[in-house]
Amino acid sequence: MTIRKKSPVKIEKFSLLPKQLLLKELITGSSYSWIGYGGARGGAKSHAIREIAVLLGLSPEFAYKSLIFRRYSKELLKNHILPLYENHPKIMEHYNKSEKILYAPDGTPIVQFGYADSESDIYSFQGFEFDLVFIDEASHCTPHQIQFLKTSNRSVKPGFTPKMILTMNPGGVSHSYLKRLFIDRKFEKHEDPSQFHFIQSYLWDNIFWSLKHLKKDGISADTYYNKWSEEERREYCINKSTYAANLKSLPNELRLAYLYGDWEVFGGMFFKNFDRLQQVIPPFTIPHDWTLTGSIDPGFSSPCSFGVTARDHNGIYYRVFTYYEKQRTPVDHARAISEMLKPDSITGKLLGGRKPSIIVSGTDAFAKKERFSVIAHENTFADVFEVEGLFLSPAYNSRKTGWWGWKSLFPAEGKPPKYFIFEGLNEPLLAEMMSVTYDAKDPEDIKGKGNDPSISDHALDEQRYGIMAMFKPESKVESPSTAREISDDPANF
Numbered sequence: 001m002t003i004r005k006k007s008p009v010k011i012e013k014f015s016l017l018p019k020q021l022l023l024k025e026l027i028t029g030s031s032y033s034w035i036g037y038g039g040a041r042g043g044a045k046s047h048a049i050r051e052i053a054v055l056l057g058l059s060p061e062f063a064y065k066s067l068i069f070r071r072y073s074k075e076l077l078k079n080h081i082l083p084l085y086e087n088h089p090k091i092m093e094h095y096n097k098s099e100k101i102l103y104a105p106d107g108t109p110i111v112q113f114g115y116a117d118s119e120s121d122i123y124s125f126q127g128f129e130f131d132l133v134f135i136d137e138a139s140h141c142t143p144h145q146i147q148f149l150k151t152s153n154r155s156v157k158p159g160f161t162p163k164m165i166l167t168m169n170p171g172g173v174s175h176s177y178l179k180r181l182f183i184d185r186k187f188e189k190h191e192d193p194s195q196f197h198f199i200q201s202y203l204w205d206n207i208f209w210s211l212k213h214l215k216k217d218g219i220s221a222d223t224y225y226n227k228w229s230e231e232e233r234r235e236y237c238i239n240k241s242t243y244a245a246n247l248k249s250l251p252n253e254l255r256l257a258y259l260y261g262d263w264e265v266f267g268g269m270f271f272k273n274f275d276r277l278q279q280v281i282p283p284f285t286i287p288h289d290w291t292l293t294g295s296i297d298p299g300f301s302s303p304c305s306f307g308v309t310a311r312d313h314n315g316i317y318y319r320v321f322t323y324y325e326k327q328r329t330p331v332d333h334a335r336a337i338s339e340m341l342k343p344d345s346i347t348g349k350l351l352g353g354r355k356p357s358i359i360v361s362g363t364d365a366f367a368k369k370e371r372f373s374v375i376a377h378e379n380t381f382a383d384v385f386e387v388e389g390l391f392l393s394p395a396y397n398s399r400k401t402g403w404w405g406w407k408s409l410f411p412a413e414g415k416p417p418k419y420f421i422f423e424g425l426n427e428p429l430l431a432e433m434m435s436v437t438y439d440a441k442d443p444e445d446i447k448g449k450g451n452d453p454s455i456s457d458h459a460l461d462e463q464r465y466g467i468m469a470m471f472k473p474e475s476k477v478e479s480p481s482t483a484r485e486i487s488d489d490p491a492n493f
Helices: 018-029 045-058 073-087 119-125 143-150 175-183 211-217 221-227 230-240 242-248 252-260 330-340 346-350 370-376 381-387 399-407 427-435 458-470
Strands: 034-039 066-070 101-103 109-114 132-136 163-168 196-201 291-297 304-311 317-325 358-361 392-394 419-422 442-446
Touching (some): 045 073, 073 132, 119 143, 242 252, 317 346, 330 381, 381 392, 399 458
Parallel strands (some): 034 196, 358 392
Antiparallel strands (some): 291 304, 304 317
16 A cells, blocks of 8 residues: 655535435445435436545545445546546545545545446455445446445444445346335345435436526525425426436436436336346246256357256246356366256256256357367367257247247236246346346347347347247237437536
């Protein structure tokens, strides 16, 4: 740690609005370990967390060490580091650009700034300890990233509960995850409801959107916040603010989400009807007369995903387990999967000692590729698997038909689910289901359409293959409504 020479520093004024002050009070005086903040755009979320993090870090009373995390480095710079230079230049004299750490004048680190341009960047925070972890625009991070950062949320301060503070809006890859925790308050066995709290923030909670009009009308901030009702603030802001006018002009679903913080409307999630609480169930042994189908999405440098899906006599599907590994040879994959299918293995026992009657695969398995041939002696992926007694067949690969066939098994309008996932055995598949979004130009497919290496869809593709190998449609599948993407919250304040 770099030790800096003690020197006096002028503490610029820290400006916090009423909802932001409430957030600060909950951080310093509550026992919550998870605090959500936001819901609508323009509520000054980014400003709140950077001001609070610096203020509580410099305060001798608290002296908290914080992490401010944003999904991408460019957003971190634009939304936090540069505004701090503008608003607190003296404080930022103690900022180390290479370390991305803000120090107190005495050399104590108070705020670490972090990002994860690639998924693996998140592991750089392993072993760190932060009293406070602020994740800005948490809905743009994956549930895995959020959960991993929570492991660094630790404190040795007596009587203090370490806190994860998540700013959020409807939409994004973690829409369903955050909605479940903070809006619906539906918790899994390991989650304590008493540890979660949500502060709803709106555009009209941020006086700066209406400030020039308030000054023109001779209305003070005291009147705005303390004498007007929330309805009066809302109507004034919506009728006066240019930013509010921009949000009002959006399509209905996005207008409701971004202006009014409505989490029930379209949020960008491709599998938005998937209900984890209903559809993730304890494992059981598959009856001997049910259909078993294996599916695989080959991979070497990218993950290879393999799974087994069962179908009962009533057309209900059960995802039994997922194999998901990368940086292994085709031979390694084939042997590992073969072991999982043995009758005496944990997964083999769930299958009742049987192997899938068919294993369907994407076309890569049947092509001779240089990265495979060097290792597999000119054999294809399918050839290597055949040696292990695993015979691959070409999968039905219509992407749109496959997606909608699968999603038609989810609950909708009083219709019970017909697709279930065994708990504890399919986390890679669940992670991908919770992270992918609609393609803005083609909402019947996922973003990237399988061509974006930054989007994990390997388990999704192979499950789509497996479903369609057994699928028997019962009714026409309706396409979801299309939503237009707009830029992230432009407000730094």
